[in-house]
Structure formats: C-alpha cells, structure tokens
Amino acid sequence: xLILRPVERGDLDELLALARLLDSxxxxxxxxxxxxRIAHSERSFADPSGDWRPGLYVFVLEDTADRRVxxxxxxxxxxxxxxxxxxxxxxxxxxxxxxxxxxHFEHTKLQLRISTDGPSEIGGLVLHPDWxxxxxxxxxxxxxxxxxxxxxxxxxxxxxxxxxxxxxFDEEGxxxxxxxxxAHFTGLSYREADHLSxxxxxxxxxxxxxxxxxxxxxxxxxxxxxxxxxETARAAVSILEKVGFHYLRRIDPFDxxxxxxxxxxxxxxxxxxxxxxxxxxxxxxxxxPEGPLTLLSAEGAHGFRAAVLxxxxxxxxxxxxxxxxxLGVGAGDRVNVTPLP
Numbered sequence: 001x002l003i004l005r006p007v008e009r010g011d012l013d014e015l016l017a018l019a020r021l022l023d024s025x026x027x028x029x030x031x032x033x034x035x036x037r038i039a040h041s042e043r044s045f046a047d048p049s050g051d052w053r054p055g056l057y058v059f060v061l062e063d064t065a066d067r068r069v070x071x072x073x074x075x076x077x078x079x080x081x082x083x084x085x086x087x088x089x090x091x092x093x094x095x096x097x098x099x100x101x102x103x104h105f106e107h108t109k110l111q112l113r114i115s116t117d118g119p120s121e122i123g124g125l126v127l128h129p130d131w132x133x134x135x136x137x138x139x140x141x142x143x144x145x146x147x148x149x150x151x152x153x154x155x156x157x158x159x160x161x162x163x164x165x166x167x168x169f170d171e172e173g174x175x176x177x178x179x180x181x182x183a184h185f186t187g188l189s190y191r192e193a194d195h196l197s198x199x200x201x202x203x204x205x206x207x208x209x210x211x212x213x214x215x216x217x218x219x220x221x222x223x224x225x226x227x228x229x230x231e232t233a234r235a236a237v238s239i240l241e242k243v244g245f246h247y248l249r250r251i252d253p254f255d256x257x258x259x260x261x262x263x264x265x266x267x268x269x270x271x272x273x274x275x276x277x278x279x280x281x282x283x284x285x286x287x288x289p290e291g292p293l294t295l296l297s298a299e300g301a302h303g304f305r306a307a308v309l310x311x312x313x314x315x316x317x318x319x320x321x322x323x324x325x326x327l328g329v330g331a332g333d334r335v336n337v338t339p340l341p
Contacts, residue, residue: 001323002064002070002141003061003064003305005059006060009039015034015038016034026124037074038058044077052078052155055078057076057149059145064326071131075121075150077157080116085114085115085205086116087205087253088112088252090250091109091110091226092109092111092212110226110251112205112210119159119261125236136293137293144239147243147270148269148295148297148336149297150270151269160263161261165229165233165236167230167251177256182208185208186203186207227247243262245260248261272338276335276336278319291311293308293311294308294338294340296323296327298333298334300327302328
C-alpha cells in the first residue's frame with residue numbers, strides 16, 4: 001500500500017538513497033542538510049500553536065510493504081522574512097524604436113527584487129523514476145498532498161503560494177544563466193551559491209547588481225532558458241497549471257527557472273477539498289470501483305496520513321479496512337477528500 005505522511009527521523013537513510021540515485025538540486029545527497037530538514041519538519045508538525053511563519057512541512061510517499069520511501073515533497077509556510085529574504089529576478093520587457101532607422105527592438109530586462117514579507121512556497125517534489133506513470137498517480141499525489149495540508153490549516157500559510165521550477169542545465173550539470181551572470185558577481189560556483197543560499201542568502205543582495213540587467217547582452221543559449229522549466233519539471237508545471245497556478249514573470253537568480261503562483265484559496269485542490277464522515281462499515285476490497293482517483297487525508301491515530309483512492313458512482317471515496325487502519329481512522333471519523341487534477 002502507498003501512504004503519504006510527514007517525514008520522520010528514521011527516513012534519513014531512505015532519503016539519502018533516493019538523493020544519491022537522482023542527484024537532484026531539490027534533494028541533495030547531503031546527510032547533515034537532510035537531517036536538519038527532517039528535524040525542522042518534525043518541529044513544524046508537532047507545534048501548531050506557536051509562530052507559524054518558520055513552518056516547513058516535508059511529506060514522503062511510502063510503500064508500506066517494505067517501508068521504502070519512493071518520493072518526497074514539501075511546503076514552506078513563508079518564503080521571505082527579514083532574516084531570510086525572498087530573492088527573485090523580475091522579468092520585464094522594454095521596447096525601443098528608431099523611426100529614422102526603421103528599427104524596433106524588444107529587450108528583456110531582469111531586476112533583482114527582495115521581499116522580507118514573502119509568500120508560502122511549495123517545492124522539493126522528487127519521485128523515484130521507477131514509480132513515474134504508476135496507476136496511483138504518485139507524482140500528482142505528492143503534489144496535491146501539500147494542498148490538502150494547506151486546505152486543512154489555512155491559518156498557517158500566506159494568501160499567495162508560489163512554486164519555483166528548475167531551469168535546464170547543460171550536459172555537465174552547469175546552469176547557463178549562473179555561468180553568464182551570477183558567477184561573475186559572486187565568484188562562486190552554482191552548487192556553492194545554491195548551498196550557501198539555504199543558510200545565508202544575504203550575499204545575493206550584497207553582490208548582485210541593483211540596477212536592471214539587459215538579457216540582450218547574454219548569449220542566445222542563455223536567453224532561451226530564461227523562465228523555461230527543464231524537462232523533468234514539465235509534468236509538475238502541468239499539474240500546477242491545472243489547479244490554477246500561472247507564470248509570475250519572476251525567475252530564480254541562480255538558474256533562471258520560472259516561478260508559478262496562485263492565490264491560496266483559489267487553488268482548485270484547496271477550494272474543492274471536501275470533509276466527510278466515514279461510515280460504520282468499511283468498503284469491501286473486492287468491490288473496488290473504477291472511478292476517478294482522489295486523495296483521502298486525515299489526522300487520525302497516526303497523525304497526518306493520506307492515500308490515493310477511487311471514487312464510486314456517487315462521488316464517495318472507496319475506503320477499505322486496510323486503508324482505514326493505515327490512516328488511523330474508523331467509523332465516524334472525519335476525513336478530507338481532495339481531487340487529483
């Protein structure tokens with residue numbers, strides 16, 4: 001059975017194995033970094049009464065048959081505070097025309113922006129390659145579980161939610177934008193800068209140019225990747241667009257990847273979430289319908305848990321006994337139904 005749940009300390013080795021397999025910027029193979037992220041997430045889930053702004057919620061997809069972690073995703077309650085600002089490049093267009101020469105140009109400009117009162121941010125979606133295209137829609141489940149949590153606890157999140165998508169890297173794993181831009185102003189490699197920004201991002205404001213930069217001056221191969229997600233991120237973008245996200249004309253200062261965003265309460269997976277009461281009799285596994293899939297989540301005896309289930313002809317989730325036990329819920333308990341896009 002596949003279950004989505006908050007990350008736990010015992011997941012470190014599994015996350016490291018997944019990180020080493022993928023070598024992803026979203027999931028670095030860095031044990032101390034992952035240990036800190038897991039501890040941060042555990043504190044956030046355990047203390048809902050304190051200051052919500054530092055909250056970081058990390059979810060994992062687990063195959064309960066062998067307790068194997070197949071993927072992960074996360075949501076940050078607030079991306080942009082006085083201690084850790086939200087930095088991005090605002091993309092704008094400037095038109096220039098010469099009547100005398102009969103010439104017309106449109107120049108893309110990049111302007112560093114800094115927010116100390118930023119939005120909530122979703123990110124960190126990583127799925128084991130063997131589980132892509134799975135019938136239970138693992139990638140969609142890892143994406144939507146974040147909205148199920150936001151919808152259940154809207155007071156812990158900002159009214160705007162953003163998502164940063166990685167841009168394309170070259171064959172040697174380098175960011176073309178960073179090599180043409182950031183490296184010249186910081187003297188750092190992309191990996192060094194990305195790692196440093198997770199702990200102390202102030203060097204961006206200290207060293208990056210404060211005036212607009214004309215992308216016209218970049219090589220053509222750099223201009224082509226600005227605001228373009230890489231191939232592995234396109235599926236995630238498609239999911240986000242289906243639930244109401246759109247390109248914000250903001251890009252990451254390091255790799256040029258686009259930011260997508262939406263109003264929290266306008267996100268379909270938040271707006272269309274339903275709360276139901278479980279009936280007294282569990283569904284029979286042998287009678288499983290072939291209806292559309294949905295994410296069923298609950299905060300039961302095991303804490304927050306979620307699973308992908310089918311809907312019957314009346315739109316009710318099909319919840320067999322083993323799923324109830326895995327979610328820690330029973331007859332009369334309240335559960336949440338979040339549609340999968």
